[in-house]
Structure formats: C-alpha cells, structure tokens
Amino acid sequence: MSGTITIPVLSGQKLFAGDPAEIAALRRAAERHGFLYLVDHGIDPALIAGVFEQAHAFFARPDADKDAVHLDRTRHRLGWEPLKAQTLEEGSPPDLKEGFYVGPDVTADDPRVLAGRFGVGPNQWPGDMPEFQATMNAYFTAAASLAADVMGALALALDLPGDYFDDFNRDASCRLRLLHYPPQPANPQPGEKGCGAHTDFGSVTLLLQDEAGGLQVQDVVTGEWIDAPPIAGAYVVNLGDLIARWTNHRFQSNPHRVINRSGKERYSVPFFFTGNPDYVVECLPTCLAPGETPKYPPITTERHLAESYARTYGG
Numbered sequence: 001m002s003g004t005i006t007i008p009v010l011s012g013q014k015l016f017a018g019d020p021a022e023i024a025a026l027r028r029a030a031e032r033h034g035f036l037y038l039v040d041h042g043i044d045p046a047l048i049a050g051v052f053e054q055a056h057a058f059f060a061r062p063d064a065d066k067d068a069v070h071l072d073r074t075r076h077r078l079g080w081e082p083l084k085a086q087t088l089e090e091g092s093p094p095d096l097k098e099g100f101y102v103g104p105d106v107t108a109d110d111p112r113v114l115a116g117r118f119g120v121g122p123n124q125w126p127g128d129m130p131e132f133q134a135t136m137n138a139y140f141t142a143a144a145s146l147a148a149d150v151m152g153a154l155a156l157a158l159d160l161p162g163d164y165f166d167d168f169n170r171d172a173s174c175r176l177r178l179l180h181y182p183p184q185p186a187n188p189q190p191g192e193k194g195c196g197a198h199t200d201f202g203s204v205t206l207l208l209q210d211e212a213g214g215l216q217v218q219d220v221v222t223g224e225w226i227d228a229p230p231i232a233g234a235y236v237v238n239l240g241d242l243i244a245r246w247t248n249h250r251f252q253s254n255p256h257r258v259i260n261r262s263g264k265e266r267y268s269v270p271f272f273f274t275g276n277p278d279y280v281v282e283c284l285p286t287c288l289a290p291g292e293t294p295k296y297p298p299i300t301t302e303r304h305l306a307e308s309y310a311r312t313y314g315g
C-alpha cells in the first residue's frame with residue numbers, strides 16, 4: 001500500500017451536466033482504475049443515514065431471527081446471507097462478512113417472476129422492522145436512478161451519445177446489498193479477509209462505506225493495493241466486468257478487497273447495476289481500433305450475471 005496513486009474525486013453535478021473536463025477525468029479514472037469517488041451526487045444524506053441505521057438494527061439481531069429471511073428460502077436468493085457464505089477470492093477461505101440482498105420490489109405474479117427470470121422474485125423483509133422495507137425501497141429507487149446517470153456520463157467518456165445506454169438502463173436488474181464485517185481476527189487463516197479480491201459482475205457499483213475503512217483497490221499497472229479510505233458523504237463508484245467486456249477492456253473492472261483492520265464492526269452498502277436482462281452486450285464501436293477483434297462474444301446481461309454468481313457461490 002502506498003499513497004502514490006490516488007483515486008480521483010469527481011462531481012456528479014458536473015458529470016451529469018456533461019462538463020468536458022469532468023468527463024475527461026472520468027475517462028482517465030475508468031481507463032486506469034475503474035474506481036472513483038463521487039460527490040455532489042444528489043442522494044439525500046438522510047436516506048443514506050436511514051439505510052445504515054436499518055442495516056445496523058437488522059444485523060444486531062440473533063442469527064435465529066435472521067434465519068427467518070435466509071436467502072436460501074428463495075429461488076432468487078434475496079434476504080440474509082450468513083457469515084462465510086460467499087468466497088469471492090478463489091482459493092481463499094470464505095469471506096468474513098454477512099449480508100442482506102434486496103432486489104426490485106416485485107410481487108409473485110410479476111411476469112418476470114412467472115417466467116423464472118434469473119434473480120427476480122419478491123423480497124424477504126425482516127418482521128417487526130416497519131421502517132426497513134420503506135427505507136430500502138426508497139434507497140433502491142434513488143440508487144438505480146443515480147446509476148443510470150453514471151451510465152450516461154460513461155457514454156460521453158466513451159465518445160458515444162449521452163443516451164447510448166438508455167436501452168440498457170431500462171427495467172435494469174439491480175441488487176442492493178447490506179454488508180456487515182466483524183473485525184479482522186487476531187489470528188486469521190491464511191488468506192482470510194472480510195471480502196476476498198474480486199471484480200464486480202455488473203456495470204457500475206455504487207458503494208457506501210462507513211468510517212471503518214479497509215477497502216483496497218488493485219492498480220492494474222503496478223499491481224499494488226491502494227487504500228480507498230472512506231470520504232464522508234461520497235460514494236465509491238467502480239466499474240464491473242460487464243463494462244470491461246463491453247469496452248474490450250479499454251475501461252477496467254479492477255480487483256478490490258476488504259480487510260477490516262479497524263478493530264470495530266464495519267458496515268457497507270454496495271448497489272450493483274446490471275442493466276436490462278435481455279440487453280446484449282457486445283464490443284462498443286468506439287472500443288475497437290482498426291485491426292483489433294473483440295475479446296468476447298456477445299452475451300445477454302442475464303446470462304453474464306447467472307454465470308458470475310455461480311462462480312462465487314460454488315454453483
């Protein structure tokens with residue numbers, strides 16, 4: 001770790017107005033790290049505070065209570081994920097984190113549910129927490145809209161029209177994830193950490209983290225792990241594998257990990273934006289130099305997502 005490479009802080013207000021200097025900074029960040037901080041994003045700080053408050057209250061419950069909304073109770077895997085259920089870094093011990101997954105708030109008779117679309121189904125909500133559902137649904141809607149705005153800025157950074165990703169953004173598949181990390185143990189297993197090194201699966205991830213710290217990003221050029229310390233009120237925005245695939249790796253989906261050395265509990269809230277399930281992602285016209293060939297065949301976002309989840313849950 002060193003302080004020599006820093007992750008840029010960009011303004012949502014400027015990006016979404018198409019400010020050329022800010023778009024150029026986004027392009028540089030996307031090419032180098034696939035990571036940036038986003039300020040002036042327009043999401044109500046009270047809503048963000050409410051999400052953390054509800055997450056704290058949920059995770060503080062006994063496991064026996066949380067088990068009532070275990071994600072294995074749904075085919076589409078929404079709800080509580082116990083500690084050590086996921087292994088994001090192949091060959092490492094399972095992640096020292098527990099989580100809670102929220103999806104779009106659909107009912108059982110939604111056509112997408114009836115058609116068995118991947119990952120779509122009714123949410124499970126914890127009992128006796130009246131504010132939880134309303135807070136998560138409100139945040140989900142706000143985050144999906146912000147992610148669509150970030151996609152618009154990415155289109156400009158790729159020299160495409162600002163509405164280029166509108167079809168991708170329509171009826172987008174998204175996951176809101178609440179995470180709770182215990183402190184890193186004094187004597188961890190070799191390779192044991194809060195969240196193993198991985199790249200995200202989707203297009204953009206909007207991450208909120210509390211003040212504990214511990215998030216690190218690997219620089220693609222030097223291979224070094226850079227700290228991504230919390231900045232109050234800012235999102236960490238990172239690009240996922242779909243963007244790398246779509247841009248023929250002109251834009252990066254960087255490996256990142258979490259080691260919670262704060263000695264305290266750590267809470268974070270990633271929101272994953274994966275786009276319209278039927279959308280076919282294939283190499284963008286502005287990402288292929290003459291004579292180059294696409295590194296990947298076209299794929300629907302639904303298929304890409306299903307394959308990615310299967311890989312990290314041992315499916």
Ligand SMILES: O=C(O)CCC(=O)C(=O)O
Nearest residue numbers: 179195209215258268270
């Ligand atoms: O908790 C964090 O800060 C990062 C979580 C993460 O990378 C993920 O859930 O994909």
Ligand SMILES: [Fe+2]
Nearest residue numbers: 198199200256
């Ligand atoms: Fe991640």
